[in-house]
Amino acid sequence: MKKIHISKPRSAALLALGWLHWAMLVAIIFAMFFDMLYGLAELELMSPQAAFFRGLLFAIPTGLSWFAIKRIRSFMLFLLASLGLSGLSWLLVGHPGGALIMFVMCLIRMRTRLAEGEEGAVRSLFDTPSLFGLCVFVLLFLFSAGVADGLPRLQWLTVLGAVLYLIVCLGYNGLDRLDSYLTLNKDMHGLPARRIQHIAGSAVLILVLLTAALLLPMALGHSGFVRLKMPEFKGGGTENLIPEATPVPGRPEMKIADMLPQVDSTPIQIPPIVGYIFFGLIGALLLAGLFAAVIHLFKNFRRSFSDSRDVVQYLSRDEQEYARELTETLRRPRIWDRSPGAVIRRRYRKALLKAGEPPERWMTPQEAENAVGVQIPALHRLYEKARYGREECTQEDLRELR
Amino acid sequence: MLIPILITAGVLLLLFTLLRWLYDRFWERGLSCRISFMGEYAVEDETSDLSEVIVNRKLLPLPVLEISFHMDRRLHFSSEENSSLSDQTYRRDVFTAGPRQKITRTLPFKCAGRGYFRINEAGLTAQDLFLTRKYVSHMPQNTEFYVLPRTVPAHQIQIPYARIMGEVLSRRRVCDDPFEFGGLREYSRGDPMKYINWKATARAGRLLINIHESTLSQRVIIAVDMERGSDFLNEYAVRICCTLSERLLSEGIELDLYSNGTDIQTGEPWRMEGVSGSGSLLAVKKKLACLQSGQGLAPVCSRLPAPGDDLVVLISRSQRDDIGRDLSELVGRSRGLRVIPCSLGTTEEQREKVLLFKNTDTIWMEF
Numbered sequence: 001m002k003k004i005h006i007s008k009p010r011s012a013a014l015l016a017l018g019w020l021h022w023a024m025l026v027a028i029i030f031a032m033f034f035d036m037l038y039g040l041a042e043l044e045l046m047s048p049q050a051a052f053f054r055g056l057l058f059a060i061p062t063g064l065s066w067f068a069i070k071r072i073r074s075f076m077l078f079l080l081a082s083l084g085l086s087g088l089s090w091l092l093v094g095h096p097g098g099a100l101i102m103f104v105m106c107l108i109r110m111r112t113r114l115a116e117g118e119e120g121a122v123r124s125l126f127d128t129p130s131l132f133g134l135c136v137f138v139l140l141f142l143f144s145a146g147v148a149d150g151l152p153r154l155q156w157l158t159v160l161g162a163v164l165y166l167i168v169c170l171g172y173n174g175l176d177r178l179d180s181y182l183t184l185n186k187d188m189h190g191l192p193a194r195r196i197q198h199i200a201g202s203a204v205l206i207l208v209l210l211t212a213a214l215l216l217p218m219a220l221g222h223s224g225f226v227r228l229k230m231p232e233f234k235g236g237g238t239e240n241l242i243p244e245a246t247p248v249p250g251r252p253e254m255k256i257a258d259m260l261p262q263v264d265s266t267p268i269q270i271p272p273i274v275g276y277i278f279f280g281l282i283g284a285l286l287l288a289g290l291f292a293a294v295i296h297l298f299k300n301f302r303r304s305f306s307d308s309r310d311v312v313q314y315l316s317r318d319e320q321e322y323a324r325e326l327t328e329t330l331r332r333p334r335i336w337d338r339s340p341g342a343v344i345r346r347r348y349r350k351a352l353l354k355a356g357e358p359p360e361r362w363m364t365p366q367e368a369e370n371a372v373g374v375q376i377p378a379l380h381r382l383y384e385k386a387r388y389g390r391e392e393c394t395q396e397d398l399r400e401l402r
Numbered sequence: 403m404l405i406p407i408l409i410t411a412g413v414l415l416l417l418f419t420l421l422r423w424l425y426d427r428f429w430e431r432g433l434s435c436r437i438s439f440m441g442e443y444a445v446e447d448e449t450s451d452l453s454e455v456i457v458n459r460k461l462l463p464l465p466v467l468e469i470s471f472h473m474d475r476r477l478h479f480s481s482e483e484n485s486s487l488s489d490q491t492y493r494r495d496v497f498t499a500g501p502r503q504k505i506t507r508t509l510p511f512k513c514a515g516r517g518y519f520r521i522n523e524a525g526l527t528a529q530d531l532f533l534t535r536k537y538v539s540h541m542p543q544n545t546e547f548y549v550l551p552r553t554v555p556a557h558q559i560q561i562p563y564a565r566i567m568g569e570v571l572s573r574r575r576v577c578d579d580p581f582e583f584g585g586l587r588e589y590s591r592g593d594p595m596k597y598i599n600w601k602a603t604a605r606a607g608r609l610l611i612n613i614h615e616s617t618l619s620q621r622v623i624i625a626v627d628m629e630r631g632s633d634f635l636n637e638y639a640v641r642i643c644c645t646l647s648e649r650l651l652s653e654g655i656e657l658d659l660y661s662n663g664t665d666i667q668t669g670e671p672w673r674m675e676g677v678s679g680s681g682s683l684l685a686v687k688k689k690l691a692c693l694q695s696g697q698g699l700a701p702v703c704s705r706l707p708a709p710g711d712d713l714v715v716l717i718s719r720s721q722r723d724d725i726g727r728d729l730s731e732l733v734g735r736s737r738g739l740r741v742i743p744c745s746l747g748t749t750e751e752q753r754e755k756v757l758l759f760k761n762t763d764t765i766w767m768e769f
Binding site (some may be wrong): 159163166174177178181185188190191192195196198199200203204207210211214215218219224226309310311312313314315354355356357370372373374375 | 414457466
């Protein structure tokens, strides 16, 4: 047996998001299967919502299979573990489809490990979310809108699933980039890993929270049904697809209760006001969290501290003012002044300010150049002519500069 | 209900694009980077510090800001962290610059070899908030540092120094200046009558004579041979020159320094003429820090002017006869001194092989 170390919460979160993405893809396929079964054969073995939400539990055996392939060296033992995981999947998702997919997945993982021996580390699609995964939801959405009677329950789930998948992808990609950078530079001395994580991690978190706060309530409350009318073939020409945002006749409107797995036959009726309060609270909590994160972030930026070898100082308003004053000492010519002298002065100012800190007010051009560390002899000569010379700069001077 | 979701997703995408645009446009605004040596100079084997100051005056934070620059490999950062070594040391440091922040990092380094070092430019690589894009730029820098040669231990330099001082003093005695009063002493047989101080004699009741100082210019020409071969011995030649200069300047002797090596600052043949007084010592050491060896250099004696009565000291690791011959021809009727730094274990037989000349003394110094 081989030991696995998942050293940081960041790595653990990445793994968890990876497994969740696969579970979401599997879950939506389960939902489609059961909805189609109902649509075609009027056979309701399990509601699509239940299939979807229970399908999300598929993340657990997916994660366990990852651990198994990493830890178990013997293939026979891994096969036994695969059988166990298939059984667990059946139990969690509530139908043998879970077991089947899990078994196939374990076989693919085994093959990947053989390939890893020859080609090096391989990133498995089971553990790596990609925005291309959204295509699955889009295709199923089109399918639900295009079939003869429409599959409104599947359509609702594809919209919700797509939003959830987008959030998972955003979180995963952001964290992955951060993790890759920090892992690549982990041996670098004085790397401000905590501060990088603080800023870039907060940005990812804010993006995820913002996406969730804006899209999730809409996806959950999505009650319409889009229907695509397939064009009827006529000899004279073709008609385009016409999207329709009308509820399907004869189909009930979506309710919050429909989202929950239907374990027994007696339906649980939750009053709509409870749903509103629930989602209102979640929204308020998300917004409060976002607000607190932003405040915390900015509070940290406004203090001075020492971190390893770094002395980090917040530039106070006085220092900002002082810098602005210094910048103003290198006065910019009037914006409408397009004479050669003004162009030269503008260019000189830009060269000095680009090089670094603005020079002190009392400095001569030469001193200012030395202070900021630039060597621009041609520009220096022309600037002195433009700024202090008796003669005006000419187009010739400008041409010389170019 | 689908359309609002798509619109909201579009708005999110737009916000993301806007943020990217902001970074594309303004990442460099209000950002400055200053790399500077904390001191102006240090002696070989001492440690000094380099400071990196990053100022971000804008509101956009830069989660990753990499500063890279080249340094000479003779400056060793502690345990060579964040450095890759080739002909030069390439150093890369990562910073995180929040909004309106100033970050100062101090890096200690050890001066492993003599030289003049300069940082002209620093590379900047920043990344946006989500680490999706890289922005590359560079900023001019203007910082320089001298690593001065260390001095040779007193017991090693004593022999050449004593020999030089002996030569200088003997010339002093020969050429007294009658207008330069140095003191009184009792008359002894053989003293010229013209030096008797009659007033002092009358006051003291015994014969006293004036002592005169020499106003003859006490000048020594030191030449350092930097022909490439053994860098180790060339470095010792520079150290010997530095130590002799220090001692001779403190004795008030004027120095002319020459070498066939080049000055790293100007790229021209290295020389320093008319140096006098202890106050010039730092300038001499800085100049010596800029001396570099090279291939195919002209013979060192060809760089020297006609010495006249001045004492010429040649420091060269080379044991070739032509160098001794050149020195002998250069000094002519006067006398010269040839100092040969050699590695430990140089045998007498090897030393005897070196051709000796009547008008030059040869001193071997083992290191």
